[in-house]
Amino acid sequence: MLLHLQTWQEVERYLETSRGIIIPIGSTEQHGPTGLIGTDAICAEVIAKGVGEATGALVAPTLNIGMALHHLAFPGSISLRPTTLIAVIQDFITSLASSGFQQFFFINGHGGNIATLKAAFPQIYAHLADLKFSNADQVRCQVANWFMCREVYELAKQLYGEEEGSHATPSEVAVTQYVYPEAIKEAFLEKEVASGHPIYSAADFRRHYPDGRMGSNPALATPEHGKQLYEVAVKTLSSSYLKFIGE
Amino acid sequence: MLLHLQTWQEVERYLETSRGIIIPIGSTEQHGPTGLIGTDAICAEVIAKGVGEATGALVAPTLNIGMALHHLAFPGSISLRPTTLIAVIQDFITSLASSGFQQFFFINGHGGNIATLKAAFPQIYAHLADLKFSNADQVRCQVANWFMCREVYELAKQLYGEEEGSHATPSEVAVTQYVYPEAIKEAFLEKEVASGHPIYSAADFRRHYPDGRMGSNPALATPEHGKQLYEVAVKTLSSSYLKFIGE
Amino acid sequence: MLLHLQTWQEVERYLETSRGIIIPIGSTEQHGPTGLIGTDAICAEVIAKGVGEATGALVAPTLNIGMALHHLAFPGSISLRPTTLIAVIQDFITSLASSGFQQFFFINGHGGNIATLKAAFPQIYAHLADLKFSNADQVRCQVANWFMCREVYELAKQLYGEEEGSHATPSEVAVTQYVYPEAIKEAFLEKEVASGHPIYSAADFRRHYPDGRMGSNPALATPEHGKQLYEVAVKTLSSSYLKFIGE
C-alpha cells in the first residue's frame, strides 16, 4: 500500500488496524562511472514497496535526497546538511504522529544517512513530548539498512567476495539493473580501485577515490543478481518490520 | 533525462552544453475523498518528465513533501514547515550550483509551496554570494506552477467550469488518473461543497472544508482529460523552460 | 489608534470590543535616484494610520525593515533574510496572540515581503497550535498590499500609464512627497530605463537596473497625486480590514 496512491479516508481506515508505516530513504549521489546517481533511492524504494506488499504495511513517499556531503565533488550529487535532514525527519514524523501513526520503520539505502537518522530520533521523541501529543511516548523509530542485513550481506559476499567493496557496490548496482534494465551503463572502469580510506571532506574523498568507487567492481553486477538481492532483502526486512510493530 | 538514471560522468558531459535543470516539487496531502494523497507530486513529476523529454533538459528527483501544514488535520498528510523547506531548497541548489548548474526551473504541483519557494530564492542567491561561488551571480531560479499556466487553466475551465474549484480539482485528479489508471478511486461525494474561505490553520481548514475539497467536483475527472491536460502542460512549460534558460 | 501611543490598560479595554490589529510593514531600500530609502515603510505607515483612523482599529508599530536582499548592491539598503523575517513575524504575532489578538492585518508597502509573509503565516498557525493557545485556531493573518489594490492600481495607471513601472514608481514616490514634502528630491534620471528582467541576485539586479528603477519615471510624481493615492488606498483597505475582521 503506497501512501501516495491512497485517499485520506483510506488512511483513516488503515489506522484502525495498524499504527505502523514504512519510510524509504535514499540519496542522490555519484555511484562511480557505471552506477546511477539515484541508486540509493531506487533500491530503498523498490525494497520498501516489496516489504509493503508482503506485510500489508503502508509505504510513505521516498525521501530521495539524503546526507551525501562527501560526494559533492562529483557532478550531479545533491545533499542535505545533517541539520536540514534532522528537520525534515522531524517534520515528517510529527505530521504522521498527529494522525495517529506510532511506528516508523525507515528502509535506508545509504550508509551516509545512518548517523543523522539516529541523531534525529531522540530529538523527535523529545519534540513530541514537548508538544504533549497523547501518543508521544508510544512513538518508536527504527532504521533498517537493506544492504547491512546479514542475509543480504552474505549473498553479496558469495556473489562478489572482496569486489563488493563499500560504495558503488555490485550489489546495489545489480538491484538498480533489476529495476531499470533500460538504464544499465557501460563505462571504462580502472582495474585498480582505492579502498580503506575513511570518509572525511568532499575534496578529500575525491582525492582518494577519483572515480567515485570505494573498493568495488560494479562490472560484476547483473539484473538477475539484483532480483536475488531484492528478494532476500524483502524477505528479511518484512520479518524485521513485523517484529518491530509487534514489540 | 532523469538525473537519478544518469552517472556522474554523464552529468559532467551534460554540463558542457547546458547549465539548466528541472526540479519537480509536489506535496503529500489529502485531496478529498477520491483524490490521491500523492496528487501534487505525481502531477509535477510526470509533467517534469515530459518537459525533460521535450527539451532535452535534465530532471532532478521529485521533492515529494512540500508545505501543507493546513492539511494536517486529515490523516496521511505530511508537511515540512516553511523554514525546513527553505533549508531543503537551499541545500539542494547549493549542491547543484557547486557542480556548475545555474538555471533552476521548479515545476510545482502545489499552491501551498509557492510562497515558500519564492521566499527561499533570495536567501539562496545571498547564500551563494556569501560562499563566493564563482557563478553565484549567474544562478537563477524560477517556479512554474503547471496548474496556473494560462493554457492549462483555460482547458480546465472549458472541461469543468466552476466545478474545477481550487483544491482536489478535477483537473489534477484527471492527471493522476492518466498516470495511475489502476488507482482511480470511488467514494461518496457530498453534492454541496464549501468554497471561498481563505486558508488559515489546519483546524480552521478542516472545520470549513470537512471532506477536504475546496469548491471542486473531482467526479468529473477522466483519464482522457488527464492526458489532454498533461499534454498542454508539457507543451506550455517546455516553452517556458527554453525561454528561461535562454534569457 | 496607534499602539505605541496607548497604555496597556487602554489595550486591555480595546480587546473587549475587537480582536483585530493592523501591522504596517515596509522596507528600507534604494528607490532609484529620487526615491527615498524609506519609501515602502513611509507609505505603509501612513496608509495604516489612515485605515486605523477610519475604522477605529489599533495600529501596531511599523516593521520598517523587510526582505530586500536584491537591493543590497545599492548603498543604504537594509534587508532581513527571509528566515529572519519569518522569525520576527512569528514572535510579533505570538506576543499579541497571547494578549488575545486574533486577526492580524498586514498593510504592506513592498513587493519583496509578500512571499515571506505568506510563508510565515502557516508556520505561525502551527506554532500557536503547538503552544496550545486557547485561541490558536481563531488566529487569522492577511497581507494587503496597498499598491496592488485594484482602485490604487487603476489610479496609478491613469496618472502615469506605462511610466508607472514596477520599482521606484511615481505612485509610491508621490505618497512619500505627500507625507514629506520637505524631502522631495531632484536628481538626474536617464530617459531610458530598463524593465522586464526578473529579479534574481543583488549583483544581477544592479547589472540590469543600474540606477535602481524598474521601468518607472518617478519624475511624474507630485504631492497632490500622493494625496489622491493615499485617500484611495485608505478607503479601499478600510473596507478590506472590516471585511477581514467580520468574517
Place this chain on the structure above:
Amino acid sequence: MLLHLQTWQEVERYLETSRGIIIPIGSTEQHGPTGLIGTDAICAEVIAKGVGEATGALVAPTLNIGMALHHLAFPGSISLRPTTLIAVIQDFITSLASSGFQQFFFINGHGGNIATLKAAFPQIYAHLADLKFSNADQVRCQVANWFMCREVYELAKQLYGEEEGSHATPSEVAVTQYVYPEAIKEAFLEKEVASGHPIYSAADFRRHYPDGRMGSNPALATPEHGKQLYEVAVKTLSSSYLKFIGE
C-alpha cells in the same frame, strides 16, 4: 540626516566622508498605567534624531520591537526572542557593512535589549570575518543607553529622587510627553509600588509588579522635564558618538 529620507546616491556621498551610523533601538511594551507602550522606541528615536542633527551623522530607521519577554503578561506588549533579535541585528549590520559602513552606534531606550545587543556583536564580527568582507576587522559596534548616561541619570535623580524607580520611570515618561504632548495619559496610580525584585519570567514579573511599574512614580513627569532630559541626552550622546567614530 535620516536614512529613510535619503536616496541611495546621497548615502553613497555620505560614505565618502563618514563610515558611521546611528541606530535607534527601543521596545514595544507596557509602561505602567500612564506610560505609553511605545515609550522606549519613542525616546530612542527622538534622541537619535537629535544626535544626528548635532553631529551630521546618518540615523537609521528605529528598531521599535526589542527584547521584552518579561512584559508579555500585559496586553499590547510585543517581544522578539533574544535569538531572533540577534538575527535581526546581524542582518541589519551585514547589509550596511556591505555598503561600507563601519561604526554602528546603537542608541538604546530599553534595558532589556542590552544583554542581547552585547551578545550579538561578537557573533556579527565573526560573521563578517567568515564572509571575508574587506572591512570586516574595521567594523565596530557600541550600545549607548540614553537613560544610563551619567548626566541624564543625575538629572533624573535631581528631579525625582527615589521615585525615579527602574521601569515606567518619570524620566522616560517625561520624554514621551515632550514628544507627544497630545498623548499624556491620566490613570489611577497606586501609592505603593513594588520595587527591588529581580526580573524572571513574565508571569513572575506581573505577580510582583501588578500594574507594570517598578518602583517609579510617573505622575511626576512633565513635558518640560522631558525637554531637559532630551537635551542632556542629546548633548552627552553626541560627544559619545563623535568619540566613538574618532577612535
Place this chain on the structure above:
Amino acid sequence: MLLHLQTWQEVERYLETSRGIIIPIGSTEQHGPTGLIGTDAICAEVIAKGVGEATGALVAPTLNIGMALHHLAFPGSISLRPTTLIAVIQDFITSLASSGFQQFFFINGHGGNIATLKAAFPQIYAHLADLKFSNADQVRCQVANWFMCREVYELAKQLYGEEEGSHATPSEVAVTQYVYPEAIKEAFLEKEVASGHPIYSAADFRRHYPDGRMGSNPALATPEHGKQLYEVAVKTLSSSYLKFIGE
C-alpha cells in the same frame, strides 16, 4: 556536593530539601604569555565547589567552553558562538527543570559570557512556559561573576592596584596558581601593556593587545594571593547563593 559524583537517587533525595543548583561556567581562551588557557573555567570550578561545600548546594559539571570569539586569533582558544551558548544553556536548564530544579545560580569566570547568559535567561523562561512545565514560573536564573564581587574586587585592587588590568589579571592567575601550583608559568612579559581599547573583532583584539593581556601584570600573582582571593570569593558567593534561593 558535586552532581557528577552523585547517583540519580541521591539527586532525588536532594530535591526533597532544595531546588537550587550551582553551575560553574568558564571559558577556554588565551590569558597572556603566563596565564593558563583554562583560567576562567578553573577559577569558576574551584570557587563553585567551595560554595557548594559551604552551603550544601549541588554543583553541576563545569561549562568549560564559553563565549570567547574575540580571543580566537590566539592559538588554543575555543569559543561557542553566542547563539550556540544560548542553546546549550537552554538545554541544560530545561533538563534540570524537568527534574524539579528551580533556582539556577551560575558562578561565572569570564566577562565575555555575561551578556550571552543574560540574553539566554528570558528566552529560557519563555521556553519553559511554552512547554507548560508545572514549575515554569518558579524558575529563576542568576549569574554571579566571582571577579566582580565587591569584596574580591577590593582585595585585587589592594594587592595589585592599577596592574590588575582587565584580562589575564594577576588575581585570576593567582587563583589558578593556588589550584595548580605545578602549572605556574614563566615567560617574558613586555613592560608596556596596552589597555583601554574596547573589544571588537578577534583581529582587532590581537592588533591592540598583541600578547593577549589587557592592562595587567600577572607577574604579581602568587599562590598565596590565590588562596586569599578564593576564600573571599567563596564567602561572598555563598551568601549570594543563600540569599538567591531564599528569595
Place this chain on the structure above:
Amino acid sequence: MLLHLQTWQEVERYLETSRGIIIPIGSTEQHGPTGLIGTDAICAEVIAKGVGEATGALVAPTLNIGMALHHLAFPGSISLRPTTLIAVIQDFITSLASSGFQQFFFINGHGGNIATLKAAFPQIYAHLADLKFSNADQVRCQVANWFMCREVYELAKQLYGEEEGSHATPSEVAVTQYVYPEAIKEAFLEKEVASGHPIYSAADFRRHYPDGRMGSNPALATPEHGKQLYEVAVKTLSSSYLKFIGE
C-alpha cells in the same frame, strides 16, 4: 599535555610539531542506583589524559554534557539536543582549526553521543570549506569509543560475562571507582534487571528500565578492575591516535 594548563604560546609551539588534538566527550546522566551521574565524562576524561601522556598529544577540556535525552526521566540527568551538540562540536572544531589544528580525535564515553558526533563531522567539513579555511580539506575527525575497543570489550566480558550489560555497566563503574574511590556508592540493586529493549523516548526508557540499568550488574565493579580497564583503554587508544594522526 592538557590544553587548559597551557599558555597560548605553548600551544603555538605544539603546533609546530603536531596538528592533532584529543577531545574527551562524556555525558551527565543517571547510571543506575550505584553509578555516578558523571560516569561517562569521568571515564572519557581520565582515559584521554592517559592517552595524552602516552603519546604527547594535547588534550582539550572535556565536553561533559552530551546527548542523553533518553535519560531525562531520571533526576539529575542533563542533555543537549542533537542539533545543539552539533553546533557545539562545530564551534569547537572551527575555533581550533582556525589555529591550525587538523586532526580531531574524540575519546567518547557515551553510546548516545556516537550518532550525533558522526552526523556533525560532515557538516563541519562542509562548513570549513564554506569558510575557505586554507586547511579545510586536511581536517579529519574521528570518534573512538573507549568501551567499544576490542581489547576493553574482551576484558569486560572476561570479568563480568553477561552481567556487563549495556548501561551502568560494571566496567564503566569500575573505572569511576578507580578515579574516585571516595565516591563508591552502595545501594539496593534488584536482582532482576531488564535488558534488550531498544531505546526510544525518555518515558519509554524509564518504563522499561525502572532503576536505570540496562542488563548490568554494577555490584561486580572494583577499583582494581577499573585500573585494568583504564590501562587497556589507554594502551589501545594511544595506538589508535598515533595511527590516526599518521594517516
